[in-house]
Amino acid sequence: MEIQKWGIYVPVFESLKGCLFELKRLSITAPNVIRLYCNSVYINWKNRNEGAHGKNAKSISSSAAELVSTAFSISNPLIASWGANLPRKFQNIWHPPPPGWIKINVDAALLTSYNASIGGCFRDDKGRLLIAFGEKRTHWDIATLELDAVMTIRKFIQPWMLECKGLILEGDNLNVIKFIQNSLNKAKWQSYNRVQKNLLFLADFNKVLFIHAHRNCNRVADMCATLALENNFYFDSSSFASIPPSLTSILKKECEPLL
Numbered sequence: 001m002e003i004q005k006w007g008i009y010v011p012v013f014e015s016l017k018g019c020l021f022e023l024k025r026l027s028i029t030a031p032n033v034i035r036l037y038c039n040s041v042y043i044n045w046k047n048r049n050e051g052a053h054g055k056n057a058k059s060i061s062s063s064a065a066e067l068v069s070t071a072f073s074i075s076n077p078l079i080a081s082w083g084a085n086l087p088r089k090f091q092n093i094w095h096p097p098p099p100g101w102i103k104i105n106v107d108a109a110l111l112t113s114y115n116a117s118i119g120g121c122f123r124d125d126k127g128r129l130l131i132a133f134g135e136k137r138t139h140w141d142i143a144t145l146e147l148d149a150v151m152t153i154r155k156f157i158q159p160w161m162l163e164c165k166g167l168i169l170e171g172d173n174l175n176v177i178k179f180i181q182n183s184l185n186k187a188k189w190q191s192y193n194r195v196q197k198n199l200l201f202l203a204d205f206n207k208v209l210f211i212h213a214h215r216n217c218n219r220v221a222d223m224c225a226t227l228a229l230e231n232n233f234y235f236d237s238s239s240f241a242s243i244p245p246s247l248t249s250i251l252k253k254e255c256e257p258l259l
Contacts, residue, residue, distance in 0.1 A: 010040055094217045094254045096127045100165035104153055105221035108145035109229055114138055118149035119224025127255040131156050132235040134228025146173045151198045166207035172218040177210050219250050
């Protein structure tokens with residue numbers, strides 16, 4: 001399916017019995033998958049119906065983009081988390097975001113000496129690097145560091161990025177993703193907490209999705225965090241020539257399937 005190329009999993013079933021059984025299971029473990037699946041069925045039915053009545057049917061990619069844009073519009077407008085219940089074969093490679101979207105991957109590194117770092121990268125829907133960053137830290141808790149990595153991206157947001165169709169924030173620490181989800185959900189009926197306040201800048205984007213990714217899908221951010229154990233760095237279009245070979249090698253491998 002087109003949408004799976006963007007790292008968003010929608011199950012495919014071979015029978016009605018199998019469909020009902022799996023949807024019942026996912027309703028407990030990954031309700032967002034259910035929402036996305038039901039929306040995909042509706043959008044495909046609507047598209048075929050319009051074609052049958054002489055109207056111009058949308059392309060597959062256009063339908064998939066509409067699905068991503070509408071699936072979470074009813075839920076919290078600031079965030080929608082994605083479940084970790086993805087097939088193993090789906091967890092091995094980095095996936096680009098939908099057309100017109102930006103994906104940001106973040107990670108952290110922690111040594112036994114408490115020397116630590118955070119890092120991340122911004123990429124477009126072609127997999128092209130927009131920004132890569134890394135900063136040194138001193139800490140003892142990896143979850144706090146990865147949460148810090150998410151909050152730090154605010155410094156690197158460019159004004160033109162606010163015009164994109166949506167933003168995907170991806171990390172490999174499921175506990176951090178769930179913590180952010182819970183913090184923002186509580187903020188619907190409680191006063192703003194620290195996490196909510198530090199993420200308010202995301203409200204300037206059209207849509208924001210937080211996705212938990214397998215470590216194999218987060219290699220570039222992991223390398224950024226590793227490099228930052230030595231020194232802080234920031235790379236953009238004006239300094240790409242200075243990117244270390246260890247980082248460009250991973251970027252090249254992940255972009256090759258997209259060419």
